[in-house]
Amino acid sequence: MAVHTTKMLIIGSGPAGLSAAIYGARAGMKPIVVQGIQPGGQLTITTDVENYPGFRDVVQGPWLMQEMQAQAEHVGTRMMWDTITEVVMDQGSPFRAIGDGGDEYVGDTLVIATGAQAKWLSVPGEAELGGKGVSACATCDGFFYRGKKVAVIGGGNTAVEEALYLTNHSDDVTLIHRRDELRSEKILQDRLFASDKITPMWNKVVERFEGEGKLTHLVLRDTETGEESTLDVDGAFVAIGHAPATELFKGKLPMDDSGYLLIEPGTPKTSIPGVFACGDVMDHTYRQAVTAAGTGCMAALDAERFLATVEFAAQEAAE
Numbered sequence: 129m130a131v132h133t134t135k136m137l138i139i140g141s142g143p144a145g146l147s148a149a150i151y152g153a154r155a156g157m158k159p160i161v162v163q164g165i166q167p168g169g170q171l172t173i174t175t176d177v178e179n180y181p182g183f184r185d186v187v188q189g190p191w192l193m194q195e196m197q198a199q200a201e202h203v204g205t206r207m208m209w210d211t212i213t214e215v216v217m218d219q220g221s222p223f224r225a226i227g228d229g230g231d232e233y234v235g236d237t238l239v240i241a242t243g244a245q246a247k248w249l250s251v252p253g254e255a256e257l258g259g260k261g262v263s264a265c266a267t268c269d270g271f272f273y274r275g276k277k278v279a280v281i282g283g284g285n286t287a288v289e290e291a292l293y294l295t296n297h298s299d300d301v302t303l304i305h306r307r308d309e310l311r312s313e314k315i316l317q318d319r320l321f322a323s324d325k326i327t328p329m330w331n332k333v334v335e336r337f338e339g340e341g342k343l344t345h346l347v348l349r350d351t352e353t354g355e356e357s358t359l360d361v362d363g364a365f366v367a368i369g370h371a372p373a374t375e376l377f378k379g380k381l382p383m384d385d386s387g388y389l390l391i392e393p394g395t396p397k398t399s400i401p402g403v404f405a406c407g408d409v410m411d412h413t414y415r416q417a418v419t420a421a422g423t424g425c426m427a428a429l430d431a432e433r434f435l436a437t438v439e440f441a442a443q444e445a446a447e
Contacts, residue, residue: 137235142169144407145241147424153204168193242373244408253337261343276362287367
């Protein structure tokens, strides 16, 4: 089993982790990125990307992440194909992470960029029509449904916010909820009920997504009568929440009730000096590739400052 050492250890290889790596490498920290079970993050399962700055035409998510990785490697990042199963940080810097093959990664600083995954319904047709009418991000994909008929599935804040956002593109938005009342904040409910573009559909669950090559309709089941019905749509947005990948850090770092890592407001700093969190693992509000990349940059800059402070203190103590 090998031991890999670095000034900056990054767990996660989405836009946040790779942006941190680019900035860290350019600062001479020779970062190591442990890629995890989904190298490249959620963008690798996203087809058309139209809202990432710098590209006039639509680009493909997997291609964009390949380019980010190539850029990170070009400036000096080491990429590791491994999945972390344990993190040791209670003794402070240096921090240790253990891979599932037994390799050990040791970093003077630690950047957590493990991301979050959208929760899915896990019903027939959902995976097959993903990116072909089925999405979990209206902000990412709503633009592609201008003037078309769309549905949002869910009843919490996320679902209502997605439905309201989609009215910027569609005059025919259906909100499908399994109960007869919403769980979202009242102010959001008031905005939704005031919209003449949104039609709530109560006591319904999606049994399956159907269409040949692209989504054409939903098969719904009434939760009270059991009766099935269909709803013709061009796009459907599953909005039942996200699950941050923070299992490794339970009991080690503070989290909110939903499992997102808590950071010092306006910074990527966690409660442990030298440990930083960036991207969707700490952001339950925006969840965009560009905001994730921005917080990755912040994490790298703060990691560099942390190391400079530690090294300066060590020099003073030696004198």
